[in-house]
Amino acid sequence: MKxxxxxxxxxxxxxPxxxxxxxALAGLGFAGVNGARVGKLIxxxxxxxTADADIDAMCRQLLANTVIENYRVEKA
Amino acid sequence: MKxxxxxxxxxxxxxPxxxxxxxALAGLGFAGVNGARVGKLIxxxxxxxTADADIDAMCRQLLANTVIENYRVEKA
Structure with a gap:
């Protein structure tokens, strides 16, 4: 399962x-960019x-720092 | 536009x-993980x-290294 x-x-x-x-986008001449945020895609x-609870545990224990990050799981 | x-x-x-x-997931006791790949979410x-051509140019010029990376744009 992906x-x-x-x-x-x-x-x-x-x-940052x-x-x-x-x-950098503004420097390259692309106007109108009002915001950029970078996250991870795992x-x-x-x-x-695999149980949803296990997937959730993987995210909480390793993949995301839940103090500063949110995560969302998508089954593909 | 997001x-x-x-x-x-x-x-x-x-x-890597x-x-x-x-x-690390195997070490934490999660069995059955057969692969993990990490990408970026911008x-x-x-x-x-903003024209699609401009968005494409942003990706090619700055956001993705098209030699080793693919990118996909999703309008939210």
């Missing part, structure tokens, strides 16, 4: 990498029938 | 970060009516 896990910074958490992208291939 | 850009490594490109996740807030 999972796609989106890990994004919580609103309010500073994102996003800021760098925003400035594609996992887990055994068929 | 864009979500998924940047993923092309198949065949080695992904993904391998590390795979081994959320951009661009001006309404």
């Amino acid at each position: 999972l796609r896990i989106h890990v994004t910074l919580k609103p309010g958490v500073l994102d 990498q996003g800021k760098a992208i925003e400035h 594609e996992l291939d887990v055994a068929e029938g | 864009l979500r850009i998924h940047v993923t490594l092309k198949p065949g490109v080695l992904d 970060q993904g391998k590390a996740i795979e081994h 959320e951009l807030d661009v001006a309404e009516g």
